[in-house]
Amino acid sequence: MFNLKKQIGRLYGLSVLKTLSLTGAWVALLAARGFSLVEIGLGETVFHLTSLLFEIPSGVLADVFGRKKMLLAGVAAQAVGSVLMMGSTGLAGVCAALACLALAYNFASGTQDALAYDSMKRAGAESRFEGFESTQMVIYRVCGGISTLCAGLALLVGYRLAYATDLVMCAAQVGVIACLQEVQGADAPPAGRLGRRLAECFRESGRFLRGMRQALGLMLCNALVGAADTLLLFFLQAKLLEKGIPGWALGPALLFMELGGVLGARLILRFPRGRYRWVFGCTLAAVCAGCLLEHAPVYPAAALGGFLAAAADDALQVRTNALLQGMFPSEQRATLTSVESFAFSVVMIALTPLAGVLFTYW
Numbered sequence: 227m228f229n230l231k232k233q234i235g236r237l238y239g240l241s242v243l244k245t246l247s248l249t250g251a252w253v254a255l256l257a258a259r260g261f262s263l264v265e266i267g268l269g270e271t272v273f274h275l276t277s278l279l280f281e282i283p284s285g286v287l288a289d290v291f292g293r294k295k296m297l298l299a300g301v302a303a304q305a306v307g308s309v310l311m312m313g314s315t316g317l318a319g320v321c322a323a324l325a326c327l328a329l330a331y332n333f334a335s336g337t338q339d340a341l342a343y344d345s346m347k348r349a350g351a352e353s354r355f356e357g358f359e360s361t362q363m364v365i366y367r368v369c370g371g372i373s374t375l376c377a378g379l380a381l382l383v384g385y386r387l388a389y390a391t392d393l394v395m396c397a398a399q400v401g402v403i404a405c406l407q408e409v410q411g412a413d414a415p416p417a418g419r420l421g422r423r424l425a426e427c428f429r430e431s432g433r434f435l436r437g438m439r440q441a442l443g444l445m446l447c448n449a450l451v452g453a454a455d456t457l458l459l460f461f462l463q464a465k466l467l468e469k470g471i472p473g474w475a476l477g478p479a480l481l482f483m484e485l486g487g488v489l490g491a492r493l494i495l496r497f498p499r500g501r502y503r504w505v506f507g508c509t510l511a512a513v514c515a516g517c518l519l520e521h522a523p524v525y526p527a528a529a530l531g532g533f534l535a536a537a538a539d540d541a542l543q544v545r546t547n548a549l550l551q552g553m554f555p556s557e558q559r560a561t562l563t564s565v566e567s568f569a570f571s572v573v574m575i576a577l578t579p580l581a582g583v584l585f586t587y588w
Contacts, residue, residue, distance in 0.1 A: 230349040248388040250373025276328035277571040284332040285564025300333030308392040336563030356548035363491035371484030375477040448546040449570040455539035469525040483532030490537035512538035
């Protein structure tokens with residue numbers, strides 16, 4: 227018998243295991259190994275270029291073969307990426323590891339939300355999805371904050387041991403995924419029809435997007451705010467040290483910034499009828515204010531800027547995802563959710579090199 231409460235609880239548990247890590251402050255780890263911000267920016271570009279190429283195919287595969295199988299594929303990619311990062315000695319090895327970690331992100335990004343929404347749809351509880359998405363954002367921010375809070379510990383034990391702990395978390399994820407119930411795309415198509423089914427999924431998703439330009443607009447608005455926040459928080463890991471923050475205070479400062487997302491994810495639930503244009507305008511203004519505060523000469527103001535940007539990003543993410551899932555047909559849900567991540571990767575590829583230069587020289 228299908229149990230929605232257990233299904234959602236396991237998805238929350240999977241999110242915790244995916245996010246909680248000693249390697250959360252990976253920018254700081256790379257900087258400690260001697261990589262420059264420009265090199266780190268190049269590695270981030272590789273990450274998002276990989277996402278750009280494989281995001282939509284990963285969603286199609288999830289819709290065709292089943293969401294549980296793709297979640298397992300994501301765990302395998304994460305494990306390979308961690309092993310490569312442990313053995314890397316130069317930028318090429320780091321880029322290869324980040325490419326694998328991008329694949330792990332691809333396989334999970336659209337798949338987990340698609341499984342959650344279709345699980346709620348099966349139980350006739352679609353209206354609960356915005357609350358689910360808000361809790362997901364809280365989990366990501368709190369666990370991400372705890373992970374960055376452990377930045378000092380990661381630097382102390384070394385990057386190799388830090389990434390070794392990720393392998394333990396991967397094993398735990400496999401156990402949780404095994405307990406999930408498949409809802410959509412549980413059965414793989416016959417081998418002779420595989421190519422036809424993949425092509426059909428691509429074609430139907432394209433037809434939906436051509437007819438629903440509103441969905442594309444929502445994706446691009448969300449990607450713009452999300453990219454600005456992501457880049458700001460990434461580079462603040464290094465910029466706060468340049469502004470004179472004590473080493474012991476770096477972890478708490480990064481946690482403080484992540485907690486801004488918790489505020490935003492919960493605050494948006496208090497405005498269920500807020501017009502999307504109004505929400506977008508407010509969140510964009512908050513992110514811009516955060517970017518300006520990053521250039522303040524004192525680190526508390528810069529940290530406050532990160533807090534504001536995180537709050538704006540998660541507020542818009544929750545509202546956007548809830549609206550989009552209500553538009554998507556179940557048969558292409560993972561594919562179309564992956565298109566949203568695809569839009570984010572496009573914006574990130576465009577902005578990351580520029581941001582690396584700006585944060586280095588301005």
